[in-house]
Amino acid sequence: MKVGVVGATGEVGRTMVKVLEEFDVPVTELRLFASERSAGKELEFKGRKIRVELLTEDAMKWKCDYFLFSAGASVSRKFAPIASENGATVIDNSSAFRMEKDVPLVVPEVNSHLLEGYTGIIANPNCSTIQMILSIYKLHEVYGIKEIFVATYQSVSGAGRKGIEELLAQERGENISKVFPKPIHRNVIPLIGDIQDNLFTQEEMKMVNETRKILNDYSIKVYPTTVRVPVLYGHSEAIMVRFRKPFESLERVREVISSGEDVVVTDELITAVDVTGKNETYVCRLRAGDENTILFWNVADNIRVGAATNAVRILLKHAKMNGRM
Template sequence: MKKINLAVVGASGMVGRTFLKVLEDRDFPFDNLYCFASKRSAGQKVTCKGKEYTIEELTPESFDRDIDIALFSAGGDTSKTFAPIAASKGVIVVDNSSAWRMDTTVPLVVPEVNPEALADHNNIIANPNCSTIQAVVALKPLYDAYGIKRIVYSTYQAVSGSGVKGYKDLEEGLKGNDLMACYPHPIAGNCLPHIDVFLENGYTKEEMKMVNETRKILNDQSLKITATTVRVPVFYSHSESVNVEFEKDFKDIAEIKTLLANANGVILQDDPENNVYPLAKEATGTDPVYVGRIRRDESLDSGINLWVVADNIRKGAATNAVQIAETLIQNM
């Protein structure tokens, strides 16, 4: 694989530091690595592949050097400002914020699902929402085999999806201190059916992200999708109950399990008699999407239920972005 010059924007944050860990774990081939963040974080030290790097303040001039790909995870406002600057200077931006996901000129990519979308970009590529990424990895082989009419998402999302503040709310709550710096209610010992802001239709922004992003990634605007997203007192890894209604029927559940067992990026964990099914605790720190509790939906002519779990900071953010970069450099 060709070696490139790489930048990480937002290198001091939770996802930014995980970018560096994933680059090391996957032995990503770079010659030079530049780390950027806000003025407040400038001067901090980070390490990758045994080498120490000093975080620089992100400015419009940051990209006036030989950078091939920049991994962004510094928030939507920063991406809106700096991604076009980087792109104008020939840098390919892989952006982890929500800023570009629904832009019709920007591909929204999960490499196991729609790598072909990378053929057409204007130097900005969007990384999907964490909860959407793991869902579509599991759904893609089923969509290809049977077609999908309708999806019902119910998610159980870890506090790390809210960043450092969400993590701290749970950490303090478990000590008996209801910090509520991030959430409107205590998260310890609680479930909050409220992720992101509420919209006029009664859904939250997170729920509509899952609806719209799934349609875009699968390139099917006809899909009927509904979602309820819930924040739960777990530090890492999102869990999802996914109900799927197919266009055409399948023979038996064994057929579904075989498809998923052979799917790229999926690990099948489905032996309920021996208490084997995906668990957030076991998914944490890993890159695959785990699928289990597969069973026919007996209320439909052709439907199934799935339980889907993945590390939201790795596969749901950093790893997916690095995989996009790996796919790009294969074609450079």
């Protein structure tokens, strides 16, 4: 199949190219796009060097099977509809189309049925939402989730290459503060995205709205606090879930979470550093509050589970379900 990657030189785009190779996606032609800053650079795919092209409207008319977009919401808004109108299925990592009624918002382990017979734009959820969903979707099927209280500990790579560079610069003693609203080196910042009218941030409202859309249950209440921490890769989340039905035992809860795909429940202590480069979401420190309430620690590689791997898994499921491979 023919695949294009828009934003191929970014943290997520580069990882998409790697994951396409690692998952052995049968790509016959791969084209890579970025801005004038990176056009002409070369990236490697399956031992071959591929030159990065300048993103143009004309390039989006390429008759290919899939475009993976990862260059920010404004780029997606402008270019993804052109690619889609010209016949490609678009898998978009930005927030541009996630809440549009007719656009499926997909975590393939959870709601891939939406991909059957669908062509057009498919939205990849926000990174902190994806890893949370992977640890709770089976619990929702069995016990019915009533409320979720979550505090995130999100790495600087969640803000892209420039987020990583800002932390590294501050570690070297340089006084640069462009990406984060306060110094991030040796600090913790409880603000990701702009504050909305209801005093929650954009990032927090993504967790509320996207969770409900993916689980297709608008009665679930989600109470998030999203926080940036000086970690390079890997988001962590302290999650408390209240069920409608009481659970039998923690052992049974553990079995239910583990029955989900691409989630690992463990007694080991797992931290962000341990999950870098992994394609699974990890759950540890599982505890009972009362008979309806559990608490646990959730960790995943935000660039993979939260973006690139989810997008490639969507591509594979879509291709299989629609006779493209």
